[in-house]
Amino acid sequence: MNKPLPHPVPGSTAEAQVRWATEYAAQIGRDREVRNRSGIPIKPLYTPLDVDPARFDADVGFPGQPPYTRGIYATMHRGRTWTQRQLIGLGTPALYNARLRDILDKGATAVSLIPCNSVFRGYDMDEVDAELLGTCGVVCNSADHMATCLAGVDLARTSCAMNDPSPFTLLAFMLDTARRNGVDWRALSGTSNQSDYLSHFVANHMFFRLALGGARRVLIDHIAWCAEHLPRWNPLSVVGQHMQQAGATPAEALAFTLASAIQYADDCVAAGMSPDDFLPRFTFFFDISISFFEEIAKFRAGRRIWARITRERYGAQDPRSWRFKFHGQTSGVDLTRQQPLNNIARVTAQAIAGIFGGLQSMHTDAYDEVLSCPTQFGARIAVATQNILREEAHLTDVIDPLGGSYYVEKLTDEMEAKVVAIMAEVEAAGGMYAAVESGFVQRRIGESARAFQERVDTGEQTVVGVNRYEVDEDASSRPALAKPDTALMDAHRADFARYKAQRSQDDVERALADLARAAQATGPGRSNIFGVIVAAAAAGCTHGEICGTLRRELGFGHPLVVV
C-alpha cells in the first residue's frame, strides 16, 4: 500500500517516511501477514508513533517503581543476576544428592527437587509399578529420604525449590531435615513449586488427585501456615508454564495465570488474611518459548498488570506485594527429537528472552530432555548456557535493555490489552475456579494447541529439522541414555520396607488420625491442615500415607478434561 503516513514522526521529515513506505512496498512484493503466537499482528516497522511519550511514567517508568514494566528492583540484573535453578531429580535420594552437589559445584546457586511421578501422583514406591520408579525424578517418600537428598546443603543459606503439590509433604519433610540439622525454620528460603492446583487441573494433572475443593482448602491453609512460621518461604508459585506447555498462547498463559493469582488472593482474603500478609510471598512461574520478543513483552506486561491488580483490586500498601517475581523455564515443547543438539541453540534464544524479560530465577532445559530424562552431560551444558549468557555475553550490563524499543514497547501494550481481555472472559465465567471447573480454560487451551500444531503440520510455522531442513540422521549418534540402576532402586525399596516396619506404629497411626480429624473439621477454630501434615512427617508418616488419608477425607480429584 503506497500511501503517505498520516502523521509525521517527530524529528523526522514526512518525506523520509513516505520514501520508506514506498520503497518497502515496491521491494517486498506481496507482503505476508505476520502474527505472533498470541495472534497479535506484527507490522514490518515500528516508529515513535507507536509509543505515547506522555505516558512514559504511567506505562514504562523506572525499574523498581510501579508499574514495574522495566523490572521489579532498582538494580535488576546489574546488581544481582537471576538465581540459577536447575530442576533435577533422578533415582534414589543418594543419586539425587550426588547430582545436586555436582551442579552446585558447577555454578547453580539454588536447590531444586523434582520428585518421581509416583510422588507427584501421591503414592509411595510400594504402591506403583516398579518399572516407573525414579525414571523422572527422585523417589522421596519420607523425612529420612529428604535428609539424604539434602545432605551437605546449608539450608539456612541455600534457596530450595520443591516441586511439591498439595499437600506439600516435601516441605514437611524438609522442615524435619532442618530441625534435625538445627536450622531455624525462620531462616529457610525457597518456594513450594507446583502449589498452583488450578494449573494442574487445567494442564498437566500432576496434582495428588485431591478433589478441586479439597486442594483449594489445603492450599489456603498452607499459605496461612507459612505466613506464620516461614517468613522467607514462598508458599505459592502461580504457574503459567503448564498451560503454555499444554498449548496456551503466551497471552493466554499469562492471562490464566494472573486470573489464578486473583482466585488465590480472593480465597486468602475470604479466609481472613490481609493482602500485605500474603501477596509479598506470591511468586510466578512461566514458560519461555522461542517466540523471542513476544516472551519479553509477556513478562513486561505481566509486571504492569500485577502491579495494578495488587494496588487497585486488593489495596496492597507494601511495595513487596506489587512485585511480579517470577521463575522462567525454557520451553520443552519447542525442543525437537530430530537433530537434538539444535536444542542448545533453541534454549539459548529462549534463555535470552527470559533474561531480557527480567526474570528472577531460571531453569534452562537440557538439549536431550525431549529424548528422555536429561543426562548429566546434557544438564551440564544447560548450566553452562546460563553461565555464558550471564558472564560472557554482556547481557546484564544494562537494565531492561529493550525498553524504549518502539516495537517492544508497542508489543508490551498489545500483549497487555490481549491479556486483560482474556482475564475479563475468565471473570465473566465466574473467576478462575469456576472457569476451570466448567472446562472453559481447558477448551480454550486445547483449541490453541491444535491451531499451533496445524501451523507446524502445514509448514506455516517452521520447526528446523522437523518440517524444514530435515537431514538423514544416524539414530546411533544420539546420546546414550543412562537407565536408572535397578539394583540401587531395589535396595531403596528394601530400605523403605524396613523403615516402615521399624518406626513407631502408634505415632504414625495417631498422626494420621489427627490428620483425618483436621480434614473432617469445618468452621472456625479447626486446625490448620498443613500444620498437622508437618507433625505427621515428623512422626514418621510417609508421603503415600499422608496423601492417602487426605484423598479419603477430601475426595479423589477427577481430572476435568475436555477434548
Next chain:
Amino acid sequence: MPDPAFRPKVLITKIGLDGHDRGSRIVAAHLRDAGVEVVYTPPWQDIGTVVKLAIEEDVDLIGVSSLATDHLIVPKLMRALRDAGAGDVAVIVGGIVPDADEKMLLDAGVARVFHPGVKLEDIAAYVHDASATVRTQRFPVTPNA
C-alpha cells in the same frame, strides 16, 4: 475403499503415572476430525482398566501416549490384552520413547511408535489402515452376505 459407515473406533489413553496430556488430546481431536470415533480417557489409567475398556468398547486400536517413561509398562499392557483374549487390538505408542526402548516395544507386539514431530495426518492415515485391517479380521465378509 472402507465402508464409510463402519467407522474406526479407537481408544486414546495414558497409563502409568505421568499427567502430560497435550499430545493425547491433540491426537484425539485430530482423529475425530479425520472421521474416527475416539474413546478418550484421562491420564493414569490402570492396565486392567484399559483392557476392560478396550473389550467393552470393542475398539480396533489403542493409542498410548507416553511423555515421561510410562511406555516402560506397555509390555505389561500387551500381556494383559493377550491374556484377556483381546490380542487382536492394534496398539500404537506416541510420545517420548528412546530408540532402545522403541525396539523393546516393537518386540512386545506394539504395532508402531510415533515420535515427536510426526504429522497428525500421518497418524490418522495409519489409524484408518490399522483399524480396517483389524475389522477385516474380526468381520470377514461371508459369501452369503
Next chain:
Amino acid sequence: MPRTDAPPAADRSPAAALAARVAALRAGDRATLARAITEIENELPSAPALHAALREHAGHAHVVGITGPPGAGKSTLINALVTELARRGKRVAVAAVDPSSPVTGGAVLGDRVRMDIGIADNVFIRSLASRGHGGGLARTTPRVVDVLDAAGFDTIVVETVGAGQSDVDIAAFADTSIVVSPPGLGDGIQAIKAGILEIADILVVTKADTPNATRTERDLLDMLRLRARKEGWRVPVLCTSATTGDGIAKLADTLDEHARAAGIGRRVQRTKDPAVTPLPADRNEALRILASRDAFVRHCGIEFVSGGAGRAAVRMRVGHEHLNFNGTCHGGAIFTLADTAFGLASNSHGVIAAGIDAHATFHTAVRAGDVLVAQATEASRGRRTAIYRVDVLRDADLVATFTGTVYVTTRGHA
C-alpha cells in the same frame, strides 16, 4: 427352532453359530456382548438376525434415560447413581451417547471420563456416537439397548447428548426418563421448559451443594404445578450432589418406585422397532419404501415410478421452484432427478450402495410444466463397484444423460 443333537464342533451352520453367540452373551461373556453391539451399531448384514434372536430375551431390564442440557452434570450423576445401584447388588450397563461431528462423522466419546465406576466388574459401559441422528441418540441406540437387555443387566442407563428438547426421543423407549438440570442456569431451565420437561418422570437438580440449587428446585416445582400429572405418578424433583453423595440413594429408591408404578420393558411389548422391519422381498415395493424415506426426494417433488433389480424410474413435474434465473429448469434439479433414479437402481440389490462419482450432460432446455422421467439401468456391477446409466426424457426427447458409479457395501438397508 428344533434343537440339534449334532456335535456342535462339526456344526458350522449360521443358525448354530448364532445360537452359540446368544448363549455366550447371555452367560455374561463381555467380549461377545461388545462385539454384538459393534455389529448392531454398524448395521452389518448379520445384525438383523442377531437382533431378532436377542430381542426374544429382552424386556427384563429397567431402562433409564438420562437427558438434560450440556454441562448439567449428567455423566457425574450417572457415575454416582451407578455406583449406588452396583452397591445394591445390581448389574448395570450404561450406553453413553456423544455427538458425532456433522462434518467429518468422527466423535470424541468422553463421557466415561467421569465414570470411575466403569472399572467395577458388575458394570458395563459402552460409548456410542450419535452418527448424525437427531434426537440425542444414535439411530441404532434402541437396538443396542435390546442387546444389553438380553445380556441380563438389571438396569440400563442411557445417557443422551445434551441436545435440549430433541432429547424427547429417549422417552419412546426408556421405562423411566430422568431430566437433569444444573442449578441456577436460567437458560438451562428455559431449555427444559421448552420441551423436555414434558418427558420427565423424575427431575433432578444436580450440584445441590452449590448456592442456587434450592431456587432451581423451587422453579421446577412451580413449572410442574402447571402440568397435568402423568398417569398415577407425581413427578418428583430431587436434589443431588455427586460431591457429597446427597440425594443419590433417594434417586435410586425413586427409580425403583417408578419401575413398580409404571412397569418395565414396555417398549418390547408395545412396539416392534420400526427401524428393523425388513424391506419386502418385492423389489418394486422395496424401492418405493426407500424412496419414501428420502427427505430430499420429497422436497423436490420427485415421484417413484417403478423399479426392479438394477433399474429404477422416477418422475418430476418441473415447477417454478425448479427454475433458474434464465427461466429454464435448473440443471441441479435435473441432476437430482437423475441421481435419484441412480440411487434407487444401485440400491435395488438389498445392500447399501454409496455414490462415489457422477456426471451429467444436458442436451436441451426444460421449462416449467414439462414432465421429466429418469430411467436408470445397470451398465456393470462388480463385487465392489457398479456403474449406472440414466436417461432423462421429456416424452421421447432425451433431455440429459447421466452416468454414476457406486461403492457396494455388504450392509443391508435398515
